[in-house]
Amino acid sequence: MKIPVLLDRKKTKAASSGGQVRVLDGVPMLAACVAIAAALYIFGLTGVLSSNIQRYLLKIFLYCTLSSMWNLMSGYTGMTSLGQQTYIGLAGYSLTVMTATYAMSYWVGFLVGAVISTIVSLILAIILFRMRGMYFAVATWVVAEALRTFFTSWKFVKKGAGMTVAARPYPSTSTIYIIALTLCIIALAVVYFLLKSRVGLGLTAMRDDPDAASSVGVDIFKSKLLVYVVSAIFTALAGGIFYLNKGSIYPAGGFGISWTVSMVFIVIIGGIGTMGGPVLGSILYVIFEEQLAKLPGGWTNIVLGLIAILVILFLPDGILGTLQKKLRFEILSQKRFSGE
Amino acid sequence: MGTKLVFSNVSAGYGRIQILSDLSFEVQEGEVFGVIGPNGCGKTTMFNALIGLIIPSKGEIIFDGHNITKMAANARCRLGIGRTYQVPRPFEGMSVFENVLVAAVHGAGHSEKEGRRVALDALKLTGLYDKREVRAGELTLLDRKRLEIARALGTEPKLLLLDEVAAGLTEAEVKDVMKMVADLKAAGYTIIWIEHVIETMVNSTDTLMCMAEGRNLLVGKPLDVMNSKLVEEVYLGVPEDE
Numbered sequence: 001m002k003i004p005v006l007l008d009r010k011k012t013k014a015a016s017s018g019g020q021v022r023v024l025d026g027v028p029m030l031a032a033c034v035a036i037a038a039a040l041y042i043f044g045l046t047g048v049l050s051s052n053i054q055r056y057l058l059k060i061f062l063y064c065t066l067s068s069m070w071n072l073m074s075g076y077t078g079m080t081s082l083g084q085q086t087y088i089g090l091a092g093y094s095l096t097v098m099t100a101t102y103a104m105s106y107w108v109g110f111l112v113g114a115v116i117s118t119i120v121s122l123i124l125a126i127i128l129f130r131m132r133g134m135y136f137a138v139a140t141w142v143v144a145e146a147l148r149t150f151f152t153s154w155k156f157v158k159k160g161a162g163m164t165v166a167a168r169p170y171p172s173t174s175t176i177y178i179i180a181l182t183l184c185i186i187a188l189a190v191v192y193f194l195l196k197s198r199v200g201l202g203l204t205a206m207r208d209d210p211d212a213a214s215s216v217g218v219d220i221f222k223s224k225l226l227v228y229v230v231s232a233i234f235t236a237l238a239g240g241i242f243y244l245n246k247g248s249i250y251p252a253g254g255f256g257i258s259w260t261v262s263m264v265f266i267v268i269i270g271g272i273g274t275m276g277g278p279v280l281g282s283i284l285y286v287i288f289e290e291q292l293a294k295l296p297g298g299w300t301n302i303v304l305g306l307i308a309i310l311v312i313l314f315l316p317d318g319i320l321g322t323l324q325k326k327l328r329f330e331i332l333s334q335k336r337f338s339g340e
Numbered sequence: 341m342g343t344k345l346v347f348s349n350v351s352a353g354y355g356r357i358q359i360l361s362d363l364s365f366e367v368q369e370g371e372v373f374g375v376i377g378p379n380g381c382g383k384t385t386m387f388n389a390l391i392g393l394i395i396p397s398k399g400e401i402i403f404d405g406h407n408i409t410k411m412a413a414n415a416r417c418r419l420g421i422g423r424t425y426q427v428p429r430p431f432e433g434m435s436v437f438e439n440v441l442v443a444a445v446h447g448a449g450h451s452e453k454e455g456r457r458v459a460l461d462a463l464k465l466t467g468l469y470d471k472r473e474v475r476a477g478e479l480t481l482l483d484r485k486r487l488e489i490a491r492a493l494g495t496e497p498k499l500l501l502l503d504e505v506a507a508g509l510t511e512a513e514v515k516d517v518m519k520m521v522a523d524l525k526a527a528g529y530t531i532i533w534i535e536h537v538i539e540t541m542v543n544s545t546d547t548l549m550c551m552a553e554g555r556n557l558l559v560g561k562p563l564d565v566m567n568s569k570l571v572e573e574v575y576l577g578v579p580e581d582e
């Protein structure tokens with residue numbers, strides 16, 4: 001990237017024809033990210049944050065992980081899944097079964113959840129990748145629903161009644177906060193570097209036109225597989241941490257479509273196909289969710305739905321996406337410039 | 341000069357609809373092989389079968405000695421087959437430069453650094469250099485057609501497939517395309533060129549094939565094919581300016 005621009009405006013102007021986009025990356029952006037991450041670690045480790053604030057923040061980290069992965073799939077690759085809750089449920093149950101049934105550490109629970117999710121995603125990929133667009137989306141949802149039904153009648157996991165996580169000793173909120181923060185940082189870094197890699201270059205092409213992409217040499221199957229499996233693993237890890245924080249799981253929660261609704265909401269209000277969109281969206285989502293929790297049941301979803309509709313109508317690229325377009329900048333863009 | 345491409349008795353279509361039936365022809369290395377034929381006779385479908393968007397139900401396609409009949413599209417591209425689409429299919433969300441960079445990196449197998457040079461060369465050759473940072477979705481039709489050629493060249497093909505790149509161009513622009521094809525031929529590319537513009541087919545090709553109803557009706561020297569009774573018959577009733 002020859003145009004990390006903060007300092008070098010003249011050069012970008014010169015290279016422009018239809019108005020160059022300024023990309024915020026390189027050393028200044030790295031420094032900003034490191035500073036924010038360091039501050040979040042220090043706040044967590046020194047105990048200056050109340051456990052309530054820690055709980056908000058760790059939720060933000062987890063939603064940020066989930067929605068960044070959903071964004072990677074839908075926004076950058078063109079694979080719109082409505083079934084990522086498959087991996088959340090599998091990971092949540094792996095955690096509870098490992099800790100409660102086998103009295104193992106929650107780390108083993110996370111690991112088992114990630115491994116099972118990897119295997120399941122590899123198998124599902126073979127079946128699901130034959131479908132495109134709506135068919136793919138609906139099929140992923142059907143798989144999650146099937147698992148929900150199965151777990152509801154599976155005696156080993158106490159059927160629909162659900163199970164309680166039994167980690168001993170149970171980690172404190174600060175510990176879970178640190179784990180969630182670490183996962184979130186790794187997830188964002190993985191998305192960023194994946195998009196910057198040669199595979200990443202092919203992903204956007206694939207999203208815009210899969211046939212044309214394959215006829216210029218992009219290996220559609222391999223690229224999709226990589227994205228799908230990576231998403232499954234991080235979704236599973238986030239799901240495991242979420243249920244460690246929550247303490248219990250039941251099938252309708254773990255495999256519920258409301259996970260997808262949250263991810264879609266976050267990505268759409270933040271800005272689909274942008275690095276920062278899921279981050280901003282997650283912050284807003286957790287704030288809304290906490291504020292709306294005071295409303296009588298059912299109203300939360302109605303208000304969130306209204307917000308989503310308003311954003312789609314007036315800011316079709318999401319809040320950050322619209323800002324980036326209007327002000328012609330991009331945070332940590334995957335864009336490639338000719339550099340001439 | 342060997343045989344670059346062989347179609348032998350290829351039948352292919354979309355779903356149950358068969359478009360190509362027992363299509364056979366050969367393309368020699370280094371030549372410009374023209375393809376004409378009435379609308380809907382299966383010229384574009386032949387390209388689709390050749391690059392792997394559809395898989396033949398019968399017959400064989402041999403490219404450079406490899407049997408590619410059932411090979412995946414991206415693998416064929418890497419072997420050296422690059423195509424343009426008759427109806428341009430740019431990656432709309434990407435810049436013009438990125439469109440060609442994808443081809444240079446994934447199709448030609450360059451690193452991004454080397455690919456940048458290949459892409460810029462292709463953009464210069466096709467007159468898109470000044471628009472390199474424009475979003476491809478914002479291009480005019482003419483520029484989209486240019487981008488099709490630039491992207492195909494970005495894959496550094498040995499066999500270049502041009503699908504009606506001169507359609508709808510002014511006479512001067514058609515001349516430019518003919519010059520470009522001549523330059524590419526001189527640079528060693530083998531080219532299959534589908535076109536309805538008679539002038540290009542007569543003047544720029546070494547061999548000309550006329551297709552009709554998914555078959556090879558006639559193949560030979562361009563003028564012989566143009567003047568043949570058979571070809572005249574299939575074109576009867578087809579407006580001259582097509």
Ligand SMILES: Nc1ncnc2c1ncn2[C@@H]1O[C@H](COP(=O)(O)OP(=O)(O)OP(=O)(O)O)[C@@H](O)[C@H]1O
Pocket residue numbers: 354357359377378379380381382383384385386426
């Ligand atoms: N994706 C598709 N699905 C089904 N039928 C198709 C598809 N694409 C083309 N066809 C049909 O296949 C036939 C051959 O089309 P093709 O595009 O190969 O013709 P062509 O010779 O390139 O014509 P033209 O000169 O108009 O470009 C036509 O009848 C067309 O309607």
Ligand SMILES: [Mg+2]
Pocket residue numbers: 383384385426503
């Ligand atoms: Mg055609």
